[in-house]
Amino acid sequence: MFSRLVCTVGRLAPATGRVGLWRPLSTCQPRFTNDTPQPVSTSGRTGLAGFLESKTGVTGAGTLGVGMAAYLISKEIYIINNETVVVVVVGGVIYYLLKKMGPPITQYIDERNQKIQDRFYGFHNAQIKEVEDAIVDQQRLDGNLEVRHDIFSVLRENNAMQLEEEYRRRWHEVITEVTRRLDYQVC
Structure with a gap:
């Protein structure tokens, strides 16, 4: 009978052994014992x-x-x-x-x-x-620098306008010259 009690308590006790359950063979309340050792403090000294x-x-x-x-x-x-x-x-x-x-x-x-x-x-x-x-x-x-592309496009358009203006000026000169010669020949 006592051996069965020991085996039963042995199976119920935790495997770590830190907190053990101790039950006397009486009708008193169970007491828990704490078996963990307290750390030794050296105040950080070495x-x-x-x-x-x-x-x-x-x-x-x-x-x-x-x-x-x-x-x-x-x-x-x-x-x-x-x-x-x-x-x-x-x-x-x-x-x-x-x-x-x-x-x-x-x-x-x-x-x-x-x-x-x-x-x-x-x-x-x-x-x-x-x-x-x-x-x-x-x-x-x-x-x-982000505006430079716009500046270059304006410069290109300006050059194209100058070329167009030069072309039209020369074309106007040619037309006036031709009309003067034709007027000269007609007269």
Whole structure:
């Protein structure tokens, strides 16, 4: 009887095994269990910092640094002298200045760089504007080129009219000359 129950539950359970159905041999409600493992977050760190964070937690890297410094000082591998104090003080002053004066200085430098770039790119932008104007003029001239066929046809018609006019003028001269000779002969 129990073997049939195990086989039936085995067939009904999903094949992935992520969500299993557990039913005790009692009349209580069925409970669903979630067997999916939670992903380990390393906050996007890689390398030694990510390795330490995954093994020791968030404070592992700081603890390692303090421990290494304490070990180096206690074994006199690193000796604290006046240069060390100067480095710590200068480092603190630089850090404080960067924190307090960093944004205004950055803004001033960005504005100054923008002015310099505007001055340098002014000539370049002027050339770009000239080229764009030349392109617009060329497009207007392209409209004129579409009219050239009409202009050539007008010129052809004008030449034909001039030839016709010359022909008629000469024909008129011939007629007047012939009539004058005939009038001369008749008289």
